[in-house]
Amino acid sequence: MTRTVALFVTCLVDLMRPRIGFAAIRALEAAGCDVVVPERQTCCGQPALNSGDRDHAAALAKQTIVALEPYEAIIVPSGSCAGTIRCHYPEIFEYDAHWLSRAQAVAGKTWEVMAYLDQVCGWKPKGVTLDAKATYHDSCSGLRELGIKAQPRRLLKAIDGLTFAPLAGEETCCGFGGAFCVKYPAISNAIVGEKADAIDATGADLLLAGDLGCLMNMSGKLHRRGSKVRAYHAIELIAGMGDGPAIGEEA
Structure with a gap:
């Protein structure tokens, strides 16, 4: 069954590392999502x-809720932004019954x-390999x-050649x-x-x-x-994009 999901890109990804957003889309589509x-x-x-x-947070939350509530799931490549929507939006509207119900609905379908x-x-x-x-x-x-905690590690352990x-x-x-x-x-x-x-001290490459x-x-x-250690968002490796420039290496 195809799931239609909304990608909430986040400010940092949009401005600083768009390839994380593209990696998220690639992985979600591989998993059968539209x-x-x-x-x-x-x-x-x-x-x-x-x-x-x-007040400013509530205004932005309302705008975000309106943009995202039509979709069956909201996917975020960031634990902090996903946590804001899922955990804190209902707190923001604790004393506003109308927006509270809408915030709770969006929160309940938001996932990292x-x-x-x-x-x-x-x-x-x-078929993803990285030595x-x-x-x-x-x-x-x-x-x-x-x-x-365990979720990204389970996904990463499916990559051939990657050790931890x-x-x-x-x-x-x-x-x-x-x-x-x-x-x-x-x-x-x-x-x-x-x-x-x-x-x-780990001796890791990544x-x-x-x-x-x-x-x-x-x-x-x-x-x-x-240091020679190179940094990547885990979803980049999971999506098979771990051979691109590391964070801070973009032209």
């Missing part, structure tokens, strides 16, 4: 919400892309709000935290420094995760210290 990218989508409102600007492929589609990549050693960082929102090195502190924050890295740069830099040490913000933060630190 993918639509709603043109009315913009920001989910997470930065405003995290900054305490609830790898969780959807694994849990709903029961799909695994076929490399990878390590995996569990991003905070995906792990703690959505329970994303355990990462010490794989569930520890990388120091990005959205606006946290801007408000508290010294603390953020110390945290990502420790994370980079742990990544280099760093994988499910949130572009975290990947940009970690890959930037690794690059500045001369």
Whole structure:
């Protein structure tokens, strides 16, 4: 049965790494989905919400709900943005009955892309080969709000030739935290420094995760210290696009 799903691209993917969106589409289509990218989508409102600007966050949430509610599932290549829609939209409209019901409906059908492929589609990549050693960082929102842990690993283990090195502190924050890295740069830099040490210690060729913000933060630190570890969103490998430029290497 073909599922019609909406891809919520996210701001960072749209502006900084569009190939993650294309990778998500490729994997979803391989899993039998008909993918639509709603043109009315913009920001989910997470930065405003995290900054305490609830009025702006609510306005963006309403716009997002209207854009996404016609579809049977909403797929997001980001644990943090998916977590905002799934977990926090109902909180935003707690005292607005009309928008609360609509927020709950959209929240209930919003999925992070790898969780959807694994849990709903029961799909695994076929014919994908990559001779490399990878390590995996569990991003905070995906792990703690959505329970994303085993799903990406199950998908990645279906890639021929890909091996894994355990990462010490794989569930520890990388120091990005959205606006946290801007408000508290010294603390953020110390945290990502420790994370980079742990990544280099694995001996891995590749760093994988499910949130572009975290990947940009970690890959930037690794690059500045001369590390040869290359960073990718896990869906890029799963979709067979792991031979392209790593994050930070785009022309």
